[in-house]
Structure formats: C-alpha cells, structure tokens
Amino acid sequence: MPISKITTGLILEEDFENYSGWDDHWVDSSGLRSWSNPAGEDGNCFYVQLTAYANGGGTASKSKSMNLGYGSRFFKLWHKCDGPVGVPYSSYYTALAIGGYYLFGQDHNAPHDWQIHTLTLGPAAGNEGVQTVTACAISAATGVGCYFYEYLDHLVITTNQYLRVTGLRTGQKVEVYNAGGSKIAEGTCSNNINVDIDLINIEYPLSCYLKLYATNGTTLIEQTTAYTMCAGDEWGWTTSAGTLTISVDVPIFYRQDAIVAAPKTCNATANLKTLAGVNYPGVTVYFTSAIGTITASDTTDANGNAHAALTSTVHGLAVIGAQWLGDAAVPACSIYINTHCFYEAEAPDTLKGYQFYCEGIEYAFTAGRYSRNELGDPNDFEVEIPEWLSTVTPNGFVNIYRKGVKEFHGLLKQIERSLSDAPQVLLKGPDIASLLDDRIVDIRLYSGNTAQYIINELLTLFPCGVSVGTLGICASPLTITIDTESLRNAIQRICDMVGWVYRVNLDRTFDFAESFTFGTAPAEFEEGVNIVNVTNDLNYAPIANWIRMRGSEALVSTKQDGTKIQQQGFHQAPSFNRSISDQSTLDTACQALLDMKVLEEQTISLNAVDTYDPGTFGPEDYVTVTAPSVGLSGLYPIKKIQRDMTDPTYVEMDLVNRTKSWYDLDKAYKRMIKDASLS
Numbered sequence: 001m002p003i004s005k006i007t008t009g010l011i012l013e014e015d016f017e018n019y020s021g022w023d024d025h026w027v028d029s030s031g032l033r034s035w036s037n038p039a040g041e042d043g044n045c046f047y048v049q050l051t052a053y054a055n056g057g058g059t060a061s062k063s064k065s066m067n068l069g070y071g072s073r074f075f076k077l078w079h080k081c082d083g084p085v086g087v088p089y090s091s092y093y094t095a096l097a098i099g100g101y102y103l104f105g106q107d108h109n110a111p112h113d114w115q116i117h118t119l120t121l122g123p124a125a126g127n128e129g130v131q132t133v134t135a136c137a138i139s140a141a142t143g144v145g146c147y148f149y150e151y152l153d154h155l156v157i158t159t160n161q162y163l164r165v166t167g168l169r170t171g172q173k174v175e176v177y178n179a180g181g182s183k184i185a186e187g188t189c190s191n192n193i194n195v196d197i198d199l200i201n202i203e204y205p206l207s208c209y210l211k212l213y214a215t216n217g218t219t220l221i222e223q224t225t226a227y228t229m230c231a232g233d234e235w236g237w238t239t240s241a242g243t244l245t246i247s248v249d250v251p252i253f254y255r256q257d258a259i260v261a262a263p264k265t266c267n268a269t270a271n272l273k274t275l276a277g278v279n280y281p282g283v284t285v286y287f288t289s290a291i292g293t294i295t296a297s298d299t300t301d302a303n304g305n306a307h308a309a310l311t312s313t314v315h316g317l318a319v320i321g322a323q324w325l326g327d328a329a330v331p332a333c334s335i336y337i338n339t340h341c342f343y344e345a346e347a348p349d350t351l352k353g354y355q356f357y358c359e360g361i362e363y364a365f366t367a368g369r370y371s372r373n374e375l376g377d378p379n380d381f382e383v384e385i386p387e388w389l390s391t392v393t394p395n396g397f398v399n400i401y402r403k404g405v406k407e408f409h410g411l412l413k414q415i416e417r418s419l420s421d422a423p424q425v426l427l428k429g430p431d432i433a434s435l436l437d438d439r440i441v442d443i444r445l446y447s448g449n450t451a452q453y454i455i456n457e458l459l460t461l462f463p464c465g466v467s468v469g470t471l472g473i474c475a476s477p478l479t480i481t482i483d484t485e486s487l488r489n490a491i492q493r494i495c496d497m498v499g500w501v502y503r504v505n506l507d508r509t510f511d512f513a514e515s516f517t518f519g520t521a522p523a524e525f526e527e528g529v530n531i532v533n534v535t536n537d538l539n540y541a542p543i544a545n546w547i548r549m550r551g552s553e554a555l556v557s558t559k560q561d562g563t564k565i566q567q568q569g570f571h572q573a574p575s576f577n578r579s580i581s582d583q584s585t586l587d588t589a590c591q592a593l594l595d596m597k598v599l600e601e602q603t604i605s606l607n608a609v610d611t612y613d614p615g616t617f618g619p620e621d622y623v624t625v626t627a628p629s630v631g632l633s634g635l636y637p638i639k640k641i642q643r644d645m646t647d648p649t650y651v652e653m654d655l656v657n658r659t660k661s662w663y664d665l666d667k668a669y670k671r672m673i674k675d676a677s678l679s
Helices: 432-438 451-461 487-498 562-568 583-597 658-665 667-673
Strands: 003-007 010-014 023-028 046-052 057-067 073-082 090-098 101-105 112-121 130-141 146-158 162-166 173-178 183-188 194-198 206-213 220-223 227-229 234-237 244-248 252-254 266-272 284-289 297-299 305-311 316-324 333-342 354-358 361-363 367-372 380-385 397-402 405-411 414-418 424-430 444-450 467-471 477-482 501-504 509-513 519-526 531-539 546-550 556-560 572-576 601-609 621-627 632-644 650-656
Touching: 046 130, 073 090, 090 112, 090 146, 130 146, 173 194, 183 194, 244 316, 244 333, 266 284, 266 316, 266 333, 284 305, 297 305, 305 316, 367 405, 380 397, 380 405, 405 432, 424 432, 432 487, 432 501, 444 451, 451 467, 451 477, 451 487, 451 509, 477 487, 487 501, 531 621, 546 583, 556 583, 572 583, 621 650
Parallel strands: 162 234, 252 333, 467 509, 519 621, 546 572
Antiparallel strands: 003 234, 010 146, 023 057, 046 146, 057 130, 073 112, 073 146, 090 101, 090 130, 162 194, 173 183, 173 206, 206 220, 206 227, 244 266, 266 305, 284 297, 284 316, 316 333, 354 361, 354 397, 367 380, 367 632, 380 424, 397 405, 405 424, 414 424, 444 477, 501 509, 531 601, 546 556, 601 650, 621 632, 632 650
C-alpha cells in the first residue's frame, strides 16, 4: 500500500479508568472532600466533589511523572461540571499543570456537559524532559459557600494537533473517515509537499481510514484500510515503479556557468504504460530533481512519453524523479534515475603524474592508490586530500588520470575524516562497475534466450548509468529466473552459467566476451633491470584430471586426461551446469573444464619500474617477464594492475597463467554442486 505511517504523534493517552500510576492529591482549608461517585455516573473518569466556603478553596488532582521528550507538545483534556446555579461569587475550573505550572483553566459560572480543553506547550526551558503532569479540579470562593462536582477524563498528549500526509502534489486532497464511514476531516495540499489536517476538535486516537485524490480533488487514487490514528501522526504517500520508466540522454551534464563544457542540459523521458503494457497518452507526469531546475510536469504523448529538461547552477549528483498520480485505469507510480552535474570539463595534463577529479573538480592530494582489471572483479581507490572541502560530492563520479590518460573511473562512497596531530581526509570507493549494484532486477523469466540477449535487455530495462557496449555471440540458450537481486549479481550468474566474462569500461560501457586477451604488449620486465621484486607461486592443489559434469535432466558427461593422470596422480572433480540440455554441448563444456583444470595454478606478483607510455599495457595483455631466479621466462597475462599515486613510474601487477583465470570461472560450478534437486 503506498500510504503508510512514518511517525507516531502519541505520547500519552489516559482514560482515568483505574488511575494506574497516578497519585491522589487534595487540599482544603475546611477539610471537606468526597471521592464517592455521584448517582448516575459509571465511575470511568476522575471525579471529585469540591466544597467551597465563603473564605476558602482547594484543589483535587491526579498526577504522574512522565517523559514528555523535547519539542512542542499538544494537550487535550475532557471536562464536565455539575454545580450550583446562580452563585456568581464562586469560581471553579479545571486545569492542567506541567511541573507545577498551570497551563490552562476556565471559569464556570454554570454547569456544563463534557468539553475539550486544549493547549500547545512550546519547547521552553523547564517544560521538557521528565515532568510531573497534573490533572486538576480547583475551587475558590468568596461570599457564600457552595459545592460542585468536577469530572476529568481522557487526557491525550501528542506532538501537535495535526494529522500530516507527505509526498503530495499541490491540489491533492486527503479525507479522513472514521471506521463507521463518516468523514471527520479533510485537507488539500498547497505546497507540493504535504497536507496538515487539523484534528483539534476530534476525539482520538481512533480507528479511521484515508482517501487520497488527484490534483483535481475529485479523482480517487487510493483508499486505505482502517488504522489507529491521532494528531501528530505522519503518513507518507509513496509509489512504486509500477508501469513508469525513465531514461536520460546523458549521464553527465555541466553546470550553467561552466566555461568550456557541454552539454549543459540533461533531458529526461518518462514512459507510462497501462497494466496491459499499452502506452498511456494524455495524462500528466510530474518531475523533480535533487538539484537545479527541472520541467515541473508534462503530458504524455501518443507514445506514452513525458519529457523534462534539467539545468543547474551547482555541481553534484542530480536525482531525477518522475511521478504519475494514478487514476482508475493506471495505478499511481514513480521512478528515479541518477545523473551527474559536473562543475567543469576535466582537463587531462600529460605533464602531471596523477590527477584526481570528483564531479568535474580537480583536487590536490597527498597520497593515493587504485587498482584495475578487465574482468568484473571489484576494483577500488583511496585518495588522501590535505583538508576537507565542502565541494566534495558523496556518491560523485571519480576519475584518476596518469600522465594525462584516464586509468580509473569510480564512485566516492566513503569519506573518512580524523582529527589528530596529522589530520586526514580519506576519500574511498569502488570502480564504476559498482553502478550495477545500485539497481534491483524484479522478476524476469528467461527460457531459451542467449546470454547476450538477456544482458542487453537487463541493461535496457534497468538503467543504472552503464550502457551496452560489445556483447559477444554466445550461442548457448539459457533458462534462468531472476527475482529481486542486484543487476550485477544477475549478470554474474549469467556469466557463470556460460563460462564467459564481463567488464565495465572507463566510458561506462559494458562488454561481454569469452575472454578479453588483447595480445602481446610491447613491455618487458627483466630481473636486474626494471624489476623491483617478483614472486612466483605454484599451487597444485586445484588440479583435476578426471571430470564428471551433470547437465539438465539426466545428461552426464565424463572426461579424463590419461597422460596427466600418470604424471600427477588420479584427481577427480565434479561439476554441474543445469543450463545445458544438449549432450554434445555438455561434452564440449566438460572437455573445456578439464583442459582448464589439468594445469597447476600459477600466481605471479611483480613490482616494477614503469617507464612506458600510458596505455602501453593493461589488464589481460601479455607482457614479457624474465626472472631466472624465480623460474620466470616468457609471456604472462596481467590479471590486475595497482598504482601508487605518489609515483607514476611505479607499478604493481598480478600475473597468472591461463589456468588461474579459468579456475576462477569454475567457482560457479562448485556452487551448483550443492543443488541436489536433480537425481
């Protein structure tokens, strides 16, 4: 249900039925008090008989200590009086006291039925925190003596006297109905934010429901079920994505005062469909933005599209929202998308070792590091700046250049500030592939679709700032269900099923391929010349030379390498791939896995002096390594590159044989083994 309670306004409700927790108090110079119930009363209230003499008076009360919290408080107390008629000399009234101070009272020159007394207590000193709340019946008289009866009941303390509904547009109306169906209050939004409905004369808490109308005040959008409500409650109207989608023409635009950068406008398109998937024309879609100025609303065209233009004079993350208020044909829905307003165009400088940018602003730094790989594995950065600056944008785009060439693109997700003898401001975050983590895929069912088809559709239906790049032709048909998981996790599962890999490039494009080996790079690293340190780690534990692979239904394939068995000993391994329903395809996959597993795992860590131009080599390129002391001589593929931003000529690399890469891919098979649903 879109309307739901955000906060509760109730602090205390007391019906004075058993006075639990309340202390009795009465004072009278004449000493006469009676606590007996008068005839005809049921006793479910605080009753007292007060006698006022010619020169005397007194007070009868119930009091208790309670924590009223901080801020304004609204008090409501019911009162009834039965007393003598025609005695003008007497004064008798009820009151409410906080901390010994009377807050309100009323003279009664005639008996009256139940009435509501109200008061708003501001957050002045002495009226906050733990206080003694006293409900009083007070008498004072001069002249003639008399007696009268006072009744107090249903003390309610709330944060204010209004029922608030948030998330509304100007013109939207809210009606409040009691559980019996009678309308007790209403209000219309006038500020594009919320509506406050005055409940000062309404008995509460009570069971009631809300009706919400569109901006015309007549089209009913939603009717809630009955809930217990009172003044001070805040209810929020929110809508799910529903049948509304949104896209932008650029993920990055520039503030209006940028000198050389373009574009300076971000154009958003929201598409609205009916529940049957048909474009819905002729209705109003509303737009909002976290920063800047955006088109307030637009009417959907024949294609169900509404358009908005966003400009900004300040930089930062701009969240564009689109909202359809709903009608009888299409339920209310809303959707959001991120875009970034850069301060200015970045200016790569070949004369600088490193440059660090966030949202188009270059920042000086004292230290830093970052890593790169060409697969979908996580990379991150950490940069120390000399002082905190308010222009730094959380969740902003980060770019790092080395000698004028961009080598890292990420998001600022963590800001660490410390105060010490050497204050630090550390900016940290993941690479740009983390955009895939920010979108959740709802239920999607695929049967007989290729991996590239599924990936292309997911990136299109769930825009996250990453666009489709080069998708290789993977012929294997897949059957997969995606239900409430991140876009990255869904894509990784697809890659695991076919044994392919993906990467997100520095321009935020997405590639999918069997591998990303680029070939041999013209870079050589030699012991005693430019190698600082190198380690060569050989691991024989993952070796397998006999594989049994299970496919869908009853398909099974078994492959072995007799030569390797004789050399290495007999080592078996299971595997499972339920996406394969063809025997020949299963045999091919089983043989490919065997080819990967028969070689030992090799990991090489290389620290070297890098005097090559930026772009000479990158992850997945082959470089020449000659280090006889550790048994290395030949071409080795780069799995990961790490840079220290204090020295542009220093590089750390992880090198592997091809077996290591394929071994990583087999993790999916290991996870699938535990699926015992197939016999």
